Amino acid sequence: MLIAAACCPCPPLLVPEVASGAAAELDELRAACSDAVGLLAAARPERLIVVGPAEQAGRGPHPQGSVGSFQGFGVDLQVRLGASGGAETARELPPSLSVGAWLLERAQWSEPVEALGVGEPLAAERCLEVGRELAAGAGRVALLVMGDGSACRTEKAPGYYDERAAAFDAEAARALGAADREALAALDAELAAELQASGRACWQVLAGAAEGADLRGSLRYDEAPYGVGYFVAAWS
Template sequence: MLVAAAVCPCPPLLVPEVAAGAGPELDAARKACLDAVGVLAAAKPELLIVAGPAGPDGDGPFAPGSAGSFSGFGVGLTVRLGDAPAGSPAPERPLPASLAVGAWLLGRARWDSAPVEGLGVGETLPADRCLGAGAGLAARAERVALLVMGDGSACRTVKAPGYLDERAAAFDAAAARALGSADLAALSALDESLAYELKAAGRAPWQVLAGAARGAGLGGRLLYEDAPYGVGYAVAAWS
């Protein structure tokens, strides 16, 4: 059963080495993410699963100890998703960027509360399959926690990656309300087509969370909401 969840954005710019001079602009987001991870640790889970958006080559499960690199962003930094079981070789398949950012957050928080696994979620995965995947994650152990990585729209300003779309602010506000209040119905009902048009990569992972949280009775708190660089970022903690 799901006992806690943290929702965090997943831009590589969260990693100070990647952000370089722009680092301070995301300090508030970094702090909120670490606070949300603290909620996970306080729940004393038996298993932590990091879920985040991934392309076709990065979807599916990732074993403990899977590594991710930020070399594609000009930084010689490698992170791991927890530790591989003793005596087992480190998994070879590299983490997608979203899970690498999640692994970095866990390292920053000195996570040692439970074994860690990963799940890459296809950004176009239909809502019903996201919900089903989430239910499957919640059934993995008696006490499961989720670290859910995902950004909102990338269309909040003319300088945003997706340029300005007047629908983006309302989409992000609705998603943030749902994440902050643990509104499973609202998350489940997020419009897949609109999310795709707005380049909101968090839609599918958020719906995985909604599926995992059914019947868990968790409440939510919104810890951060902003749109630096024209991309919607939200941080929430569920417990």
């Protein structure tokens, strides 16, 4: 049963070593993420599952002990999923889950944790099914859901400017803050792909997991630095 969830964006720039001289620009975002992860810890889950968007090689389950790296972003930094225990695997965490693992390391997370890489093109109904399967697992389940909003909010954004981006992000942020699982389930997958919104599929996994859970949400961050929508929300 799902008892709590936190939603955080997953830009590698969230890691100060990657951001380097620009690290201070995301201090407020880091603080919001830390608060959301802290609320997860306060819920005392028996299982935490980090869910994040992934390319083909990173999709599927990643056990506790899996390692991620930020070498691809010019930084010799590794993170491990889970503070202790678990077996290191040959498969590296994708970037989104590496950022999630970094957030948990920062919070000194010590409870059992695993991760799931989700393909961004995954159909909404399948996302909902995956979420239901996660919540149906043994024990009190919590999710740390990684994913960004649109990457098209300004002309300097990674996806350039798209006039539809602000409205898409506004609805996603509202739904995350209100724990509105029906609205998340209704997000347009095709539009999300066109706007490069990497969080869509993972948010819909959360929507499936939250069926019948009667959770309430709060939105803790909603900004678009660098022209990308970043949202932080907590459900409990």
